[in-house]
Amino acid sequence: MKYAFIINPIAGNGKKAEKLCKEIEAVSLDTEYDIEVRLTTGPGSATSIADRLASAAGHAGEEIRIYACGGDGTVNEVANGIYGHANAALGIIPIGSGNDFIRNFGGDRPTDYRDLMSQLLAEEEAIDVMSYSYKADGVDCRRIGLNSFNIGFDGNVAILATYFNKRTVIGGSMSYALSIFLNLIEKSGQNLQVTVDGERIFKGPLMLCTIANGRFCGGGIEGSPRAQLDDGLADVLVVHKIPRRTVLKILPRFAKGKIFEVEAARDIIEYRQGQQIHILPRNGHMKFVVDGEIIETGELDVEMKSKAIRVLVPYLQV
16 A cells, blocks of 8 residues: 655645645654655646556556645645546645535544544545536636535635635635625626526526535535535535625525525525536636636536545544
């Protein structure tokens, strides 16, 4: 078994990445684990590094555990690199911003994502992925997402929070809170046609559209409380275009995963579960956020792939 750590060197302002490198070096010297460390060099590099590592291990007939060390964006890149390699499993060490994906794991069993021995001894769980296709600058692109797609209000919140995290001293939960406030002022949304398994469920202006494999987004907002990582289905939620006072009324319950318990929400949401989703922006163009990454495109197609990747869950060692 091989173990590889792909580290975003600027994650956590660089300090967390530096600390993690020292911890890995210490474990490598004190144990007999076959450990390798690689640093990312820019956007997309984590994907190519993971692909090469998994391919090399596969040619050698070895299993490999590849750990994405950063935020949700790094996790997404590494996942795209190991996708399709049957010998590779995805580990996650959360030292960046967001870290929403790992909130889906553990349940009643405590996890310890910061303890390296728990990571090396982690259990594997097979989960679904969202295979999606879109066009960027006229080029057909196909990738996978693990957690969620956010379009409209919550997508714009994520876009603005990413800006605050990367370009200002405002970070963490404060960046999301400020982004929500500013988007409420602007009341940003989208104008979309949403189709799930061949059924058009919505057409027109909306506040937000979420396609979810996992339950959490936006730094801990439980926007898709019924989503499960291993049921083969995406949870699609559309919130109609609504007044600010209604947004303010439902937002606290929405953030806590209680949207389906809000009586006032019944007439302003559409909810479906499905395997194939098509999003058509009625003005021909949109921005969406997938696992913390911002993409501009026209149409978006999403297809669920059941239990298509193995993820490492570092349960607390007792």
